[in-house]
Amino acid sequence: MKNELIPFINDIDTLVSEFNEMYQHRLLKKQETKSEKVKKTPLTTEQRKIVFEKTDGLCHVCGCTIDIADFEADHVRPNSQGGTNVVDNFLPACSKCNNYRWNYSPEEIQWILKLGVWLKTKIQVRSEQGLEIAKEFLEDEIKREARRRLPRSPKILSDYSFSILFPIKGKIQNRILEATFEEIEIAKEIIKNFGIENLNSNKLELFHNKIFVLSGESNIKRNEFEKLIESLGGQVKKTLTKNVDFLAIGNFYGLNKVYDVGKINNEKNGNIRIITQGELMKYVC
Ligand SMILES: [Zn+2]
CATH class of the missing domain: 3.40.1800 (His-Me finger endonuclease fold)
Structure with missing residues (x-):
């Protein structure tokens, strides 16, 4: 060929x-x-x-x-x-x-492009190896920046707002099933209605006897996150029902979870609020 x-x-x-x-x-x-x-x-x-x-x-x-x-x-x-x-x-x-x-x-x-595309995806989906290499890469980036004549201040995530999170339809192994623009717009509308950007809550009140559902990824591993919530008196469930208090979403959160919040709140008198896992993390750590 x-x-x-x-x-x-x-x-x-x-x-x-x-x-x-x-x-x-x-x-x-x-x-x-x-x-x-x-x-x-x-x-x-x-x-x-x-x-x-x-x-x-x-x-x-x-x-x-x-x-x-x-x-x-x-x-x-x-x-x-x-x-x-x-x-x-x-x-x-x-x-x-x-x-x-x-x-x-x-x-x-061709090798450089092939490797670069592969590695970028590994980092993007936060695979274990991807994060390990990213860590080393960033250490080098910090040294490199320091050698610049005018070192720049790093870009930081401005907040834990919904706008930095990306929804997906699902994931098969590491392959992401992308959502369409229209589907994302529907999710944003639901988040606008039921999302809370800033919890402003007392730590005890926030978790005690509250039921959480997690969707998407954050900086802590899912099972560790669950343990932290439980240690503060909360419960973590897999599926959304009328009894759930919070859907905590991270990057690559599932569209269907957000749609379910809309359905339960609008049709079944539910009161589920959507928050970001980043915001929640401020309280568990
Ligand atoms: Zn160029």
Whole structure:
């Protein structure tokens, strides 16, 4: 098959040696082309304009909008891999993408994208390995930021509001069944009617003899969360009934749970309130 640059690999040693091989191959090519001495004349303003217009002012890697004054002309085929400085070999890129694309070979870029997409999903669904790697990654990010000339202050979750939570239809293993825009809108409407953003309650009153249903994920494992609630005098149930007091939702909460709250409260005279697990966590910890 054409374009199959990445082989199927099923053990770690082969994977590591594949990466090393690609790396060595790239270095060799770099040395080869160095001896050929490709002339590096910068593009003229006119040439840069031609390059810029190839993508209508968008970074050819990520698609972000770039500025004609300071975009980077990315070598489609890197100099070090034998690419030349003709206009045909350039596409406009943002500085981030040009920096990360480096002079990797096509195989390496494909691996980097494949790994990146895989890992991003692992982190997003908070899988155990995903979180472990994310932790290490963030430690490096903190060091990296500190080396910047002007270190930025970190982005923090502004609050425990509903707006940062994402609903799903369900989950099969790690695969998320996405909700449609319309379905999300219905859930938001129900949350608007029965959600409480700020509990402002006394810890004892909040839990004592109250029945909770949890849906979605939070920073604590589900069973630990349940134990904490129970230790404070509350009960945790799996299904929503008229007797439930709170539906506590975390990220990737189930749409159907929220719909059930709407149904029970509207049709069966229920009084279930929806809160975020983040808000609840302020009281259990
Ligand atoms: Zn970009």
